[in-house]
Amino acid sequence: MDIFLQQLINGLVLGSVYALVALGYTMVYGILELINFAHGEITMMGAMVALAVIGALALAAPGLPGVLVLGAGLAVAIPVCVALGLLIERVAYRPLRHAPRLAPLITAIGVSIILQNIAMLIWGKQYIPFPAILPQARHTVYGASITNVQIAILLLATGIMLTLILVVRKTRLGRAMRATAQSRQVASLMGVDVNRVIAATFAIGSALAAVAGVMVSAYYGLAHYYMGFLLGLKAFSAAVLGGIGNLAGAMLGGLLLGLIESFGAGYIGDLTGGFLGSNYQDVFAFFVLITVLVFRPSGLLGVRGGERA
Amino acid sequence: MNALLTVSGVSKAFGGLQALSGISLQVHAGEIFGLIGPNGAGKTTLFNALTGLYSIDCGEIRLNGQPIEGRKPHQVLHTGLARTFQNIRLFAEMTALENVLVGRHARTRSGVVGAVLRLPATRREEADSRERAHALLQRVGIAQHAHRLARNLPYGDQRRLEIARALATEPVLLALDEPAAGMNPAERAALREMLLQLQADGLTLLLIEHDVKLIMGLCTRLAVLDYGLKIAEGTPDAVCRDPKVIAAYLGDEAI
Numbered sequence: 001m002d003i004f005l006q007q008l009i010n011g012l013v014l015g016s017v018y019a020l021v022a023l024g025y026t027m028v029y030g031i032l033e034l035i036n037f038a039h040g041e042i043t044m045m046g047a048m049v050a051l052a053v054i055g056a057l058a059l060a061a062p063g064l065p066g067v068l069v070l071g072a073g074l075a076v077a078i079p080v081c082v083a084l085g086l087l088i089e090r091v092a093y094r095p096l097r098h099a100p101r102l103a104p105l106i107t108a109i110g111v112s113i114i115l116q117n118i119a120m121l122i123w124g125k126q127y128i129p130f131p132a133i134l135p136q137a138r139h140t141v142y143g144a145s146i147t148n149v150q151i152a153i154l155l156l157a158t159g160i161m162l163t164l165i166l167v168v169r170k171t172r173l174g175r176a177m178r179a180t181a182q183s184r185q186v187a188s189l190m191g192v193d194v195n196r197v198i199a200a201t202f203a204i205g206s207a208l209a210a211v212a213g214v215m216v217s218a219y220y221g222l223a224h225y226y227m228g229f230l231l232g233l234k235a236f237s238a239a240v241l242g243g244i245g246n247l248a249g250a251m252l253g254g255l256l257l258g259l260i261e262s263f264g265a266g267y268i269g270d271l272t273g274g275f276l277g278s279n280y281q282d283v284f285a286f287f288v289l290i291t292v293l294v295f296r297p298s299g300l301l302g303v304r305g306g307e308r309a
Numbered sequence: 310m311n312a313l314l315t316v317s318g319v320s321k322a323f324g325g326l327q328a329l330s331g332i333s334l335q336v337h338a339g340e341i342f343g344l345i346g347p348n349g350a351g352k353t354t355l356f357n358a359l360t361g362l363y364s365i366d367c368g369e370i371r372l373n374g375q376p377i378e379g380r381k382p383h384q385v386l387h388t389g390l391a392r393t394f395q396n397i398r399l400f401a402e403m404t405a406l407e408n409v410l411v412g413r414h415a416r417t418r419s420g421v422v423g424a425v426l427r428l429p430a431t432r433r434e435e436a437d438s439r440e441r442a443h444a445l446l447q448r449v450g451i452a453q454h455a456h457r458l459a460r461n462l463p464y465g466d467q468r469r470l471e472i473a474r475a476l477a478t479e480p481v482l483l484a485l486d487e488p489a490a491g492m493n494p495a496e497r498a499a500l501r502e503m504l505l506q507l508q509a510d511g512l513t514l515l516l517i518e519h520d521v522k523l524i525m526g527l528c529t530r531l532a533v534l535d536y537g538l539k540i541a542e543g544t545p546d547a548v549c550r551d552p553k554v555i556a557a558y559l560g561d562e563a564i
Contacts, residue, residue: 171424179411182400191386191415
């Protein structure tokens, strides 16, 4: 029972990070039908920038409370990632708005490689440890343990996702996003500045990615210039699993993927009699992606089923 | 009478097809101006050119004295020209009310930060938008459908919703592309009453329509297009008697 609960907690934490990143993929896809493969690298940039700020603060003002240091890291990482997302949209995607769909897709892969290399030049090839600035308290719940960092990730991710749902459902921008997703042309004829809405979508997605990047590097205690690749690919799988273009689908897909990975890693050793170990964790995401694409290409909630944005 | 919309020498070609050849016309403030002609005459092309969807090859379009050619659709809408579509183009996955609220977009300004922080100014604006949107749904007679998805509305009500959405943008000129298409006689009569009411409220209407009876009874003046050329313009009576119009469009029995 306690192992089950432990894997459930780990899966939910990991899943909520995937969900935040998956939302960025799905929002952009909903509006532009573009898979923004550079999105994973924005996540990495968020982690790297936050780490740089945290490192600088540790030198400049040692003894500052950990929450403040982390908050400062986020406060810099978010605007940097938003600016980066806006720049990428403006420079790499907008000029190709009316090009065949393959062109922006390849550009996205190119942008992602560029960002990886920029990060490698700035921060080097080595793994960068994420300093343990938060109090590492563990709480025991029914035999399973949950750390402060995990609790913070769960609360923050839930809050952000609820806010996003409200923004998309209830606000002027959210309506404009949904209208643009359904028909760019009609939305613009009804007075919506489509370019601004698309830019806002990239901005929101990049902000979520920044937060997710900080979360994941705080959780694993590491950051690396290549971390965005696998994270992005998994979050993309989560978005496809839930039905790409669908907000609720991205959240569901992210959580499911986190749980599948966590339970898979936890039980695969027992199930295969020790033949396969938990280092096969990463395989599950792609196994799920392939299975979904074969049996239910539109994803669990499908593009047409829910609200697109 | 002063000209609200002035179209002068507008041409548009698609490859070898000359869709509009040197079209000039004036729509005066407060009138209902009809645009008729056989299928493929260029009526919808002219609408698309007016609303910024198509760039024009040459000519000039002025609304309220301001040039609007070369502007993007949302900028044209800001100057006060809204439209409906021949083949209904609602936001199918949004409710009727939300469709009208999208129409309010150009006339509101609150950002997402204000919405998240629930600032008083944003909440006031949102409440005001909702009130106006409800009033518009009431005005076109579909208030009971406010919270239904647009795609689930009956056909005639979808047409009305398109009008409500266009009205929400606070236009000075409303361009309607075949608003009576597919309507039964009772719905047509109701539409006619609604359009006259809009005119009485000070709105100028530009109307593409194939229902000759409706358009002759409703319009103050009209223009006839054929193969991208304007072949006649004037009062319904004068246009009806024009031999060129009879040959191209009305046929002999219309007299």
